[in-house]
Amino acid sequence: MIDPAELVDAAMGRVNMNVYTDNDIFHLEMRRIFYRTWIYVGHESEIACAGDYLTTYIGQVPVIVSRDEDGGINVLINRCAHRGTTVCQRDRGTANFFKCEYHGWVYNNKGALTGVSLAKGYGEGELGDAQRIGLQAVAAVGSYQGLIFASLNPEAGSLEDFLGNTKPYLDDWAAQTPDGRIRVESAAFQHTFPANWKLQAENNTEGYHPDFLHQAAVRVQIHNSRRARAARGETTEKPVRRQRIAAMDSRGYDLGGGHNLVETPQVAMLAKKRFPAEFLDELAQTYGPDRVEALLGPPWRMTIFPNLAIAGSNIRVIQPLAPDETYVRQSFIDLPSAPESVRTHRREQEQGFYGPAGYGGPDDIEMFTRMQEGFRTAQAASLDPWLLFTRQATSEEVLDNGVRVADSTSEITQRAVYRGWAEYMGQEA
Ligand code: FES
Ligand SMILES: [Fe+2]
Known part of the structure; x- marks a missing residue:
């Protein structure tokens, strides 16, 4: 190397x-x-209304940037908690849920798992921690003058310091x-x-x-x-x-x-x-x-x-x-x-x-x-x-x-x- x-x-x-x-x-x-570090993922005007989303990448990691019904901005890893399939393929759109096409699991635009197909087939503990399972959120999201940045690193420091x-x-x-x-x-x-x-x-x-x-x-x-x-x-x-x-x-x-x-x-x-x-x-x-x-x-x-x-x-x-x-x-x-x-x-x-x-x-x-x-x-x-x-x-x-x-x-x-x-x-x- x-x-x-x-x-x-x-x-x-x-x-x-x-x-x-x-x-x-x-x-x-x-x-x-x-x-x-902090990576630019989109501008607030691209997800102006509740339900708006866009997809992009942090390095090679696919992410969804979504505006939820409370007006919050979520940056979620675009990866199904089940077996890893991306749950959204479009560049942008408006939706209040994301459905994985493989086995049909459904997530809301804050990333929570809201539906599991044939859920009864899962025995006690087989799904793991119900609180944890979902579309994982990035470690940090920040916005400066409408520009949205996200980081996978919990120790990335403040966005303001990064922008300097x-x-x-x-x-x-x-x-x-x-x-x-x-x-x-x-x-x-x-x-x-x-x-x-x-x-x-x-x-x-x-x-x-x-x-x-x-x-x-x-x-x-x-x-x-x-x-x-x-x-x-x-x-x-x-x-x-x-x-x-x-x-x-x-x-x-x-x-x-x-x-x-x-x-x-x-x-x-x-x-x-x-x-x-x-x-x-x-x-x-x-x-x-x-x-x-x-x-x-x-x-x-x-x-x-x-x-x-x-x-x-x-x-x-x-x-x-x-x-x-x-x-x-x-x-x-x-x-x-x-x-x-x-x-x-x-x-x-x-x-x-x-x-x-x-x-x-x-x-x-x-x-x-x-x-x-x-x-x-x-x-x-x-x-x-x-x-x-x-x-x-x-x-x-x-x-x-x-x-x-x-x-x-x-x-x-x-x-x-x-x-x-x-x-x-x-x-x-
Ligand atoms: S991989 Fe997503 S539901 Fe199975
Ligand atoms: Fe040039």
Whole structure:
């Protein structure tokens, strides 16, 4: 078994590609990360009413997240107490009971066993402790600004401590509209890709690649700007200037615990430019001048380690299936009380960039696939297994609260992932 401490070097600038390929490391990640800490399982708006539920995973463990008739949120292991069959197969729905198809045992949405087929056939004590038997609950459930997290570890500590420096950003995120309503549209897009889960976690906030990989997106942006000018009746021949992220004053943050964030206020400014000035004035008057940018998408993207990626208009849940297979549940974030035109704009942005035929998301996924192919060389002992995350590693600044900051193209957000990873993986579960 490879020692995980040997896979990330002390200066945190180099990562050994075995972290993406080794089967033992993958299973150790489940125990030391996914079954130890808090894992994002869904947004409260996805289970808004009594009886609503969704199914997801904590690592490899299938769970049901349900809203019971008392308004409580339950995170239950999706496993029949009889012989282990999953009792719910749908992504989401509304039900006040779950029935195991194998022998027909029935559970309510708090997990209690409420019906056993041919129950009389069980003799004294054969069913075990009637109080205990049911869909087992996870050790801890918590919610912050509508985001629901669960942990299989009774000693995981508080959710607030886990979220740490991400909280001020989540507070802003939850206040995008004056009435604070956010509706996460469950799993609008779902896909698997044949590569390691950490590639998605490290890519979400990377400021280095967009200028190069997402050329098509840049061209679409230029086209849209021209169209917006025409719509405003501007006849100027002035060429639309191409904006490079590398040339912007944008920052990457290592928030600690593997969490990280990239801030690109200028991108939000550019998004604003696509709207007529009168419309932006109206928004400012109705919602306040500080809220205009937030309405059009917060000026940052964040990864909450290990499995949650938040971008302007979506939430992506990263689910590891195998060292080289990952499932992503991607949900659109709608703002029901925002003006109709803003909602449409957000939806178009989401579909245009991240959709199955989008000009951004699929580019990233193609890169993950190519990287995983490159990582096969990890098996050949004569080849160098080390990857470089060293870009501007020496230029990081440490703030008073311990947050590290550097230029957004500096790979600081990727180093943040592997600092968090090494911390978890270095400790016995
Ligand atoms: S396995 Fe569920 S009822 Fe038998
Ligand atoms: Fe990208």
